[in-house]
């Protein structure tokens with residue numbers, strides 16, 4: 515078996531009296547869509563914060579793409595090939611969709627070198643050309659000139675995905691991409707994630723179980739800070755412990 519793209523070993527984190535994460539062992543294989551599910555307060559957001567570098571653990575190690583990243587800062591993890599959707603907090607609402615993605619392209623470390631040999635006018639044209647391809651990938655090609663603030667909530671989530679893709683990640687962390695979207699927008703987001711999954715490995719945290727069971731190759735279940743099960747959607751659906759602790763209410 516090839517080494518996992520992401521490997522978490524013995525991750526623990528305590529907040530005052532709460533064990534938010536307890537000795538979590540977890541892997542994401544290259545090419546898969548891996549969903550992390552669990553009831554409210556299970557520790558999912560805390561876990562994603564540890565992967566993205568927003569928080570550091572009390573114990574445990576995180577390896578990504580063969581290197582240890584446990585103590586790396588957020589921007590270093592982005593450079594290493596990990597991108598996270600931030601629930602729209604990173605989108606500049608007063609800028610066009612295209613400008614938002616162009617900024618994300620420009621922030622990529624290799625953009626400086628790949629654009630260095632172009633004259634300023636060509637350089638700018640290249641930058642926007644590349645940004646446009648990411649907008650097209652998320653279905654926003656026609657909306658590139660719109661101010662981000664004028665886009666619907668679902669379109670803003672898609673824009674955020676285009677910005678994450680602009681960093682050319684190997685692993686995309688999607689934190690509740692369906693949150694706040696209506697049924698039509700959710701369906702579009704599921705299609706979009708299916709499309710992106712052909713090109714990039716995805717770790718998905720999501721409460722929408724229809725979306726999770728449709729998209730995931732493997733599912734991990736977190737309850738009270740502990741990973742109680744990892745397996746295929748069928749295995750997780752039929753796991754007695756999972757049904758008792760969580761899915762029983764949802765199925």
Ligand SMILES: Nc1ncnc2c1ncn2[C@@H]1O[C@H](COP(=O)(O)OP(=O)(O)OP(=O)(O)O)[C@@H](O)[C@H]1O
Nearest residue numbers: 529530532534552553554555556557558559560561
């Ligand atoms: N900064 C913090 N300070 C104190 N306690 C915290 C902090 N962040 C999280 N917790 C606690 O850690 C536990 C896990 O919270 P977390 O937000 O990670 O759960 P979650 O699975 O993401 O929940 P939800 O699905 O509702 O978003 C909860 O008991 C929460 O109250």
